[in-house]
Amino acid sequence: MSIVINHLTFAYTQGGKPLAPTLKGLTFTIEEGSFLGIIGHTGSGKSTFVKHLNGLLSCEKGTVIVDGHDLSQKSERRTVRSLVGMVFQYPEYQLFAETVYEDVAFGPRNMKLDEAEIKTRVTNAMTMVGLDPERFSTRSPFELSGGERRRAAIAGVLAMQPKYLVLDEPMAGLDPLGRKEILSLLEKLRSESGCTIIMISHSMDDIANHATKVLVLEQGSVFLYDTPQIVFSNAEELQRIGLSVPSITKICIEMNRRGVAIPTSICTEDAFLHWFREGKAHA
């Protein structure tokens, strides 16, 4: 199963008239179990694109098919919304309930699950994001710290046990520790429950370290869609559209310029260290 996007074209409207298209004929497939990183300049249509994955926006041309459910069918949208979890930028601003428990339970309740199932899911989701259910269940979401609030909001999405989890810049405004926690949570989700992760991020390092596929959007079109190694070996093209490459790749490029024969497709520290050990061994 997968998400198949075919010729997705979309334009916002203003005063009933369509504006210039924001998405222009996107065509690609997101495989189940992958970790897709989406990068692109501000305004390139990243947020607009992910809103099509659960039918918040619907395209007039093209199709989006999630596990066989065609999103142009209005009746399919509710089903897809329980398959595709969506974490928006600053998700903590969506908290509303009196207690953390009730807020996390909002999604499962809308799925009409029974109370026992809801309880297990809420407890699991809270444990997953590192909020001890014993301590946090009865507290008001508004008295938590910033990082805790964000994790509570993410738990609210995880409690729906989505097969696909979409995150729009989930690390914005977090400290380094908070960022690391979110990233390891995503890795855990992927390895333990086989959840497919789709993440928009401006951090090339994070994308290179975690993504299995990278989608580069440029003015509403697919600029590149490939593995991080291949995408980030196009340093010059990326620079031209206002993006950069991971810092480790920059180092490799500079070393290369100075005559060290290191491949410029290296984009993670592990690969870098690996090459170093191998290289040393050969020397």
Place this chain on the structure above:
Amino acid sequence: MRDITLGQYVAGNSVIHKLDPRTKIAMMILYIAMTFLVKDIWFLAIPFVYLVIELVLSGISLKYILNSLKPIRFLLILMFLLNLFFTKGENVWLDLGFWKLTDEAVLQSFFLSIRIVLLVAGASMLTLTTSPIALTDGLEKLLTPLKIFHFPAHELAMMMTIALRFVPTLMDESEKIRNAQMSRGADFESGNIFKRVKSMIPILIPLFVSSFRKADDLAIAMESRCYHGGDGRTRMHQLKFRKEDLFAILITLLFVAALIVILVLF
């Protein structure tokens, strides 16, 4: 959601645009007085002519005026029909037994509808040609004399400016929260009225929370730039009463005078 424009301003360079906002507010008050003074449908021609002149001078396209009338179209139709049905009269045109269509009813219906159209169109001429900032500046200046009665003119104007500034922000915010809750399976479209009102809670509470947070942030930002109310505050854009303003007021007064003369004579 983004399509809603409140007090929309169409930037321009016309004589009307360049008038002092205080002049335009005064002009509108006089214009409204004119439309209320008239008791006979034919004399509505005077405020109508006034409006047409203003519209032509401002270079605003008629489309905007028609747009401003859109929200009141149902009210207009309702008013028209109510008057048509319930105004008593002598001169019967059509007798259906249970209801008679009379001369007076037709005239009355048209009179009231046209008057409302003129009122709304006139009021939107003000907001179309005056930016919200200029409008609140003008209002503040006009209300300043009331300060001797401890009327908070500056505070009121500042509140209006801030409120206008935050309308689009809050629209954006509510759209975002709506999307987030819909992604969690919230349903805002089905169910009876009680269910629907209840389904708004997950949008309204975060919206309130974020409004308070924004208000707090804004207060701190203003204070850290030494804002301490209106006393001793100078302005970048000074309001200036010029020759053109005097001219505009005089013409408006001329119309009012003409109307009064006609009303007295006939």
